[in-house]
Amino acid sequence: MNVHAPITLTVAEQALLNAFDAAAGELPGDAAVISARDRLLHAVRVEGLPTRRVEAWHYTDLRALLRSVPAADPAASAKVVAPLVEGAHVLSILDGKASTKGAPKGVSVASYGAALTAGTSAADLAERGADDAIGRLNGAFVKDGLAITVGSDADLSSPIEIQVAQSRGQSHVRLPVTVEEGVTATLIERHISTDDAPSLVTAVTDLTVGKGADVTYVIVQQQGETDSHLGQIRFTIGQEAKLTLFVINAGGKLVRQEIHGVVTGEGSNLTLRAVNLMGGETHTDVTFTMGHDVPNTTSTEIIRNVLFDRARGVFQGQIRVAPDAQKTDAKMACNTLLLSDDADLSAKPELEIFADDVQCGHGATVADIDPTQFYYLQARGIPAPKARALLIKAFVAEIVEELDDEPLVEALESVIEAWLDKHSI
Amino acid sequence: MLEIKNLHAKIADTETEIIRGLNLTVKAGEVAAIMGPNGSGKSTLSYILSGREDYEVTDGDILYNGESILELDPAERAAKGIFLAFQYPVEIPGVATMQFLKVAMNEQRKARGEDELTTPDFMRRVKDAAGKLQIDPAMLKRPLNVGFSGGEKKRAEILQMALLEPKLCVLDETDSGLDIDALKIVADGVNALRSPDRATIVITHYQRLLDYIVPDTVHVLYKGQVIKSGDKTLAHELEANGYADVIGAAA
Ligand SMILES: Nc1ncnc2c1ncn2[C@@H]1O[C@H](COP(=O)(O)OP(=O)(O)O)[C@@H](O)[C@H]1O
Numbered sequence: 082m083n084v085h086a087p088i089t090l091t092v093a094e095q096a097l098l099n100a101f102d103a104a105a106g107e108l109p110g111d112a113a114v115i116s117a118r119d120r121l122l123h124a125v126r127v128e129g130l131p132t133r134r135v136e137a138w139h140y141t142d143l144r145a146l147l148r149s150v151p152a153a154d155p156a157a158s159a160k161v162v163a164p165l166v167e168g169a170h171v172l173s174i175l176d177g178k179a180s181t182k183g184a185p186k187g188v189s190v191a192s193y194g195a196a197l198t199a200g201t202s203a204a205d206l207a208e209r210g211a212d213d214a215i216g217r218l219n220g221a222f223v224k225d226g227l228a229i230t231v232g233s234d235a236d237l238s239s240p241i242e243i244q245v246a247q248s249r250g251q252s253h254v255r256l257p258v259t260v261e262e263g264v265t266a267t268l269i270e271r272h273i274s275t276d277d278a279p280s281l282v283t284a285v286t287d288l289t290v291g292k293g294a295d296v297t298y299v300i301v302q303q304q305g306e307t308d309s310h311l312g313q314i315r316f317t318i319g320q321e322a323k324l325t326l327f328v329i330n331a332g333g334k335l336v337r338q339e340i341h342g343v344v345t346g347e348g349s350n351l352t353l354r355a356v357n358l359m360g361g362e363t364h365t366d367v368t369f370t371m372g373h374d375v376p377n378t379t380s381t382e383i384i385r386n387v388l389f390d391r392a393r394g395v396f397q398g399q400i401r402v403a404p405d406a407q408k409t410d411a412k413m414a415c416n417t418l419l420l421s422d423d424a425d426l427s428a429k430p431e432l433e434i435f436a437d438d439v440q441c442g443h444g445a446t447v448a449d450i451d452p453t454q455f456y457y458l459q460a461r462g463i464p465a466p467k468a469r470a471l472l473i474k475a476f477v478a479e480i481v482e483e484l485d486d487e488p489l490v491e492a493l494e495s496v497i498e499a500w501l502d503k504h505s506i
Numbered sequence: 507m508l509e510i511k512n513l514h515a516k517i518a519d520t521e522t523e524i525i526r527g528l529n530l531t532v533k534a535g536e537v538a539a540i541m542g543p544n545g546s547g548k549s550t551l552s553y554i555l556s557g558r559e560d561y562e563v564t565d566g567d568i569l570y571n572g573e574s575i576l577e578l579d580p581a582e583r584a585a586k587g588i589f590l591a592f593q594y595p596v597e598i599p600g601v602a603t604m605q606f607l608k609v610a611m612n613e614q615r616k617a618r619g620e621d622e623l624t625t626p627d628f629m630r631r632v633k634d635a636a637g638k639l640q641i642d643p644a645m646l647k648r649p650l651n652v653g654f655s656g657g658e659k660k661r662a663e664i665l666q667m668a669l670l671e672p673k674l675c676v677l678d679e680t681d682s683g684l685d686i687d688a689l690k691i692v693a694d695g696v697n698a699l700r701s702p703d704r705a706t707i708v709i710t711h712y713q714r715l716l717d718y719i720v721p722d723t724v725h726v727l728y729k730g731q732v733i734k735s736g737d738k739t740l741a742h743e744l745e746a747n748g749y750a751d752v753i754g755a756a757a
């Protein structure tokens with residue numbers, strides 16, 4: 082055991098330990114799971130939440146930013162809402178409690194809580210590393226979730242929406258999602274808040290994209306103004322498979338979405354697109370790591386940030402190319418529209434390349450609205466506020482429209498419009 | 507319709523005066539050509555008419571239908587019927603041309619207290635106008651001006667003009683970058699809008715466009731002033747002899 086000087090727990094850390102004590106009897110799991118949970122929580126107890134001294138958390142000092150943690154609330158009352166895309170198959174997790182109902186034909190859905198009880202999932206609870214605070218918290222507290230397998234006979238004319246709705250208190254969910262060989266599927270993981278009380282949600286998704294599969298996975302985070310959201314998706318992409326991962330952050334007070342991927346199959350492709358809409362006094366962090374571990378794989382990443390008010394944004398993007406991953410083609414861009422002098426964005430793109438025959442690049446831009454475009458729209462009779470809103474929307478719509486799925490594009494654009502309507506000046 | 511009186515204007519935040527005591531009157535129904543060598547202030551004048559903030563009027567006035575427009579912002583001027591076809595139309599990624607047209611038309615209607623267009627009515631208007639200008643409907647689905655050729659951009663400007671039905675049209679070098687066929691199509695588009703209650707200012711430094719859009723008056727702009735005015739024969743003189751004589755006589 083490492084020797085740590087005892088730390089003085091923050092209010093939030095103490096609340097987490099209290100929550101664990103309060104829930105200990107109800108947290109599902111066999112002996113292996115229980116000991117994994119104890120170990121994870123012990124790490125929180127002795128190390129506390131990560132501060133800026135931990136490199137991965139340098140721009141998001143979780144210990145300072147997470148001011149409080151709401152206790153589980155018996156008055157929690159989340160209900161299912163209409164899916165983003167009309168006709169989508171809705172699988173719900175309401176205030177942390179998953180329902181296995183609603184799966185289309187060919188898609189198997191099992192309770193993750195049951196898997197914990199049965200003891201088949203202790204291994205999943207391991208952290209990614211000592212700096213994996215999200216994995217740690219989620220592993221210690223996870224109570225339920227959905228294990229989803231999309232099989233080759235699945236009927237997927239409509240997308241699947243995994244609706245994680247939280248009213249108040251805290252929830253910690255897991256989503257192991259497997260898309261089998263050759264399957265084309267669209268899944269939407271949507272996080273919503275159904276009342277104004279503060280909540281804390283942690284969500285860990287393990288996505289496996291099978292050989293030759295073509296998966297569009299969308300994470301739409303629309304939590305409330307007082308909510309904290311700590312999300313993590315880990316994925317692997319099999320041979321000749323394609324993953325389009327689209328992340329929209331349009332809510333939350335303190336948000337960190339981690340994306341950790343490994344391309345394990347030759348000829349595979351990742352398209353990552355993220356739209357981060359930030360306003361008020363909020364903090365939103367998207368942290369991405371990607372390992373190109375085999376030859377002949379491609380990835381493109383485009384992150385578009387819009388910041389109003391006193392918002393703080395963070396993008397960390399790291400692409401690693403393994404020594405024998407020749408012919409890797411990876412391009413990452415982070416573009417920011419900074420609409421307030423009091424807002425701030427930190428971008429940290431990194432390439433770690435150990436192969437010689439690769440094409441990799443990254444770029445970051447920060448700008449305000451283009452004055453010439455703004456003038457042009459006004460000269461056509463579009464009043465300044467509307468012209469501004471059009472240009473802000475255009476900045477993010479550009480990457481949404483790349484999605485080759487009209488109902489999905491419209492649904493995501495309406496999420497963006499609804500957010501902009503509330504935040505425009 | 508338009509009266510520019512002793513207009514002085516500089517680039518905002520600098521002391522560089524570009525328009526230096528310019529006088530010009532354009533009546534309803536008139537087509538006025540403004541000619542002049544490069545750098546004489548033609549585009550600047552068009553920007554000032556449209557209300558671009560980069561320029562500051564330091565003296566004089568611009569009256570439109572008898573009222574000063576100096577206090578109006580660009581959108582208000584557009585809603586009152588002032589339209590500028592840009593020398594360099596601006597590319598706007600992420601805004602589909604169709605969507606832009608609809609917003610512009612409806613915002614102007616709103617500002618004038620008119621009802622918004624229904625979608626079928628809007629579609630029909632666009633289809634008609636685009637057809638006349640031989641614009642491929644596929645182009646209208648693309649983001650505004652993005653990846654358009656020079657000629658497509660100019661046609662798109664005239665399409666906007668036809669749809670917005672302005673009262674004062676200012677065309678800044680609409681002929682540049684057009685081959686002769688495209689030039690004729692654009693000129694037909696402009697001529698179709700000629701009417702007794704509408705005025706047009708055609709800015710060009712070639713006589714060529716004026717063979718197709720025949721002006722009632724021609725004005726020579728040099729160093730921020732109108733140094734000579736005349737009828738369409740003045741354009742032919744300039745074509746034959748260049749600007750040197752006119753400039754020399756004015757100096
Ligand atoms: N925003 C600006 N900044 C600096 N110089 C400008 C600006 N606008 C116009 N000018 C200068 O003013 C003069 C007139 O330009 P312009 O109106 O474009 O002329 P024209 O259209 O007649 O060719 C030129 O010398 C040009 O360089």
Ligand SMILES: [Mg+2]
Nearest residue numbers: 548549593679
């Ligand atoms: Mg010019």
